[in-house]
Amino acid sequence: MKRLLLVLVLMAAPVWAVQPDEVLEDPALEERARDLSQGLRCLVCRNESIDESNAELARDLRLLVRERLVAGDSDDEVIEFVVDRYGEYVLLRPTVTGANWLLWLAGPAMLVLAGGVGFAFLRSRSKGVAPQEAALSDEEQARLRRILEE
Template sequence: MRYLILILAFLASPALAVQPDEILDDPVLEARARELGQELRCVVCQGENIDESNAGIARDLRILVRERLKEGESNQEILDFVVSRYGEYVLMRPTWGGANIILYVAGPVLLLLAMITGFFYLRGRATAQTAAGAALSKEEENRLAEILKE
């Protein structure tokens, strides 16, 4: 029972991979480091930020962030430096500028095009069914009657 409680406590706690030797003595700088760690994506793990990742490169990035904070750089300067080295992929929330606009706009535009296409397709089907269900001509009625008699 004790092991079950320990396992549940471990699963319920946030999975931070920050090692004790990485933590800064200054609580203000450490808070800024944690904030930056939440904004930077691990380039290996893809879905995790660097604070949650156990990958070696995530540890290197955490150490880099903390070293630059000790040097007195601002959060934006640190983010700019990391982006210049790894590209915008490293940001958990990419910017709205440049080619990223295509990524943000493509989804809604494609959804709108699919809805318009579906509307016209269904509308065309409805008119085709109406035309197909029109009354038979006299010749068609006679032919149908002959077929049914046989």
């Protein structure tokens, strides 16, 4: 029972990242802020959204998002503001435009290339002539017989 309670508490830990003093009074704005925060990467933590992170920088970013929403910015304007300020790395789901195409296509291209190289290697091995074992000379045969007799 204690283990189950511990597991449930640990699973709920990310929910506690947003502090009560950060929550907006308008539920619609708060919902938008939470949605935006879940798509922004914490710059301190690895692959954790600012909505889940307890880092100070994540808190600052959550407050920044809420400030921009209260100021009347649309969701796209808030994201654009944060990306302009911190770079595209801040997006958990990067856009598939411009130079990012190269990054998105690099993985599958390398997989196809590795498969082609492996296929060519295996094909060349199957067609190649196996080296013949050289027969032992008379001197080597005599030496082998002496070793086996010992």
